[in-house]
Amino acid sequence: MKALLTGGTGFIGSHTAVALLEAGNEVMLYDNLYNSSERVVGAIEEITGKKPGFMKGDIRDEARMKECFTTFKPDLVIHFAGLKAVGESVAKPLEYYDNNVGGTLAMLRAMRETGCRRLIFSSSATVYDLHNPSPYIEGMPVTHATSPYGETKIQIETILRDLAKAESDWSFVNLRYFNPIGAHPSGLIGEDPNGIPNNLVPYVARVAHGRLPFVRVFGGDYPTRDGTGVRDYIHVMDLAEGHAAAANYCLTHKGEIPINLGTGRGSSVLDIIHAYEKACGHEIPYKIMDRRAGDLPSFFASADRAKSLLGWTAKRGLEEMCRDSWNFEQHLAGKSA
Numbered sequence: 236m237k238a239l240l241t242g243g244t245g246f247i248g249s250h251t252a253v254a255l256l257e258a259g260n261e262v263m264l265y266d267n268l269y270n271s272s273e274r275v276v277g278a279i280e281e282i283t284g285k286k287p288g289f290m291k292g293d294i295r296d297e298a299r300m301k302e303c304f305t306t307f308k309p310d311l312v313i314h315f316a317g318l319k320a321v322g323e324s325v326a327k328p329l330e331y332y333d334n335n336v337g338g339t340l341a342m343l344r345a346m347r348e349t350g351c352r353r354l355i356f357s358s359s360a361t362v363y364d365l366h367n368p369s370p371y372i373e374g375m376p377v378t379h380a381t382s383p384y385g386e387t388k389i390q391i392e393t394i395l396r397d398l399a400k401a402e403s404d405w406s407f408v409n410l411r412y413f414n415p416i417g418a419h420p421s422g423l424i425g426e427d428p429n430g431i432p433n434n435l436v437p438y439v440a441r442v443a444h445g446r447l448p449f450v451r452v453f454g455g456d457y458p459t460r461d462g463t464g465v466r467d468y469i470h471v472m473d474l475a476e477g478h479a480a481a482a483n484y485c486l487t488h489k490g491e492i493p494i495n496l497g498t499g500r501g502s503s504v505l506d507i508i509h510a511y512e513k514a515c516g517h518e519i520p521y522k523i524m525d526r527r528a529g530d531l532p533s534f535f536a537s538a539d540r541a542k543s544l545l546g547w548t549a550k551r552g553l554e555e556m557c558r559d560s561w562n563f564e565q566h567l568a569g570k571s572a
Contacts, residue, residue, distance in 0.1 A: 236260045239303065301345045310486065340394070355478060416435075420562065431447075469497055
């Protein structure tokens with residue numbers, strides 16, 4: 236199988252590339268390097284012994300995308316490319332709609348013109364309506380998200396569903412992620428965003444290493460067991476293996492289907508901080524801040540559909556997630572020393 240990964244040098248894309256290459260597939264990474272580095276290509280080769288292809292480009296550049304499809308001739312696309320921070324999307328909605336929705340439309344036009352009809356979409360648990368109870372089940376309403384980021388995911392899923400209805404030869408699998416954390420156990424790839432991290436665990440990692448002074452905990456008065464937000468954290472390698480399983484499913488499936496990828500249980504922000512303290516061996520300072528616009532108190536997955544259709548379940552726990560993240564952070568520190 237030949238898989239084209241948009242946003243392929245990013246956090247989830249790079250780990251999925253490892254899972255696909257180790258399973259004997261051919262991989263092409265397409266990325267504009269907005270929030271990642273081409274160095275990841277070499278790290279993937281070091282882990283797997285196989286070098287993925289790489290093309291620098293933006294998903295909004297339809298001509299460049301068509302060039303990539305024509306040259307590589309993929310069997311399917313795994314679409315990771317997109318801006319992804321909830322809080323930032325509230326402040327920059329135009330940028331999010333332009334990049335995420337506009338870029339996806341350009342990519343789909345390029346796919347149709349070059350004959351590629353299979354797509355796995357990197358969606359999100361943020362699509363679920365505010366009033367849905369946990370655990371989130373795929374059939375629940377997704378009519379309105381709490382942030383522009385979530386709205387872009389809903390709009391893209393709607394586009395894919397409508398396209399599948401109009402043109403029956405398409406196959407779309409919308410993988411709704413919960414909260415991926417951790418890193419490859421080698422320490423060679425992980426989550427290393429440019430600038431100040433928007434996501435919790437890379438921020439905790441930098442505080443643990445002394446690169447930032449304290450963890451900002453957004454909200455300490457939620458109706459949860461310790462007042463902090465509760466999320467379904469999943470090891471990024473479990474998520475990567477979920478994509479590999481979804482790719483095999485996508486090759487024989489027609490139409491559009493959403494599938495949750497999560498563990499089915501929730502952990503709080505303080506649970507993460509304390510698990511990371513165990514991983515790094517010392518206390519991690521934090522401060523409770525005001526709630527962040529667009530955040531929900533608590534959500535976690537039902538992963539029954541992934542188990543029944545893909546034969547996939549998450550295998551790694553919170554301790555392993557934090558241990559692998561800390562190993563990657565130390566690897567980064569060693570490279571910069």
